[in-house]
Amino acid sequence: GAVVSQHPSRVICKSGTSVKIECRSLDFQATTMFWYRQFPKQSLMLMATSNEGSKATYEQGVEKDKFLINHASLTLSTLTVTSAHPEDSSFYICSADRGGSTDTQYFGPGTRLTVL
């Protein structure tokens, strides 16, 4: 199988601080990684597509200055929530595209962010 890790799994921070979430593909290289947000009892909402070595593509309504994405290597993408506020509290989950004939995305375990 394909393994994707995400760190931290849970973070609690004060309003106004920045939080960085890491997404790593452990046993394959991922040219493309995706960042999703999931509200309780809802489906996944795509935030942005992260391509190695280039700027991320953000979905409509997602503030690129608030959610900074960096994809510096083929195995690591980071999402930084800048100046977090309580409304940013959510479950953030990344996926890595393994490519190949099916283009399957493998997901990390997610990060639960709580902003006080």
Place this chain on the structure above:
Amino acid sequence: AQKITQTQPGMFVQEKEAVTLDCTYDTSDQSYGLFWYKQPSSGEMIFLIYQGSYDEQNATEGRYSLNFQKARKSANLVISASQLGDSAMYFCAMREGRVIQTGANNLFFGTGTRLTVIP
């Protein structure tokens, strides 16, 4: 219009029985891929099964099979011999278009079905 529709918010199944989770999709592309993911209470999304639009055979992976009816645009997941550990949210997803080398096609997700397996 919704690209992926899952009409069953919740389903119950007796342990060891089979259950079908419904999924219909909407696309004008000839080439697309359909995926099912399982999300237990821990939150991680676990890839279960994949069906390509040009695949003539229904996909199977262990106890999971995908009932692919292209004309009806449905891709139902069948879980045979349900186990207590199958209790989770199940999401159907679609990738539109051809697989490209950079693998940049994003997924469209349905709203999910919560499956509860009863002992």
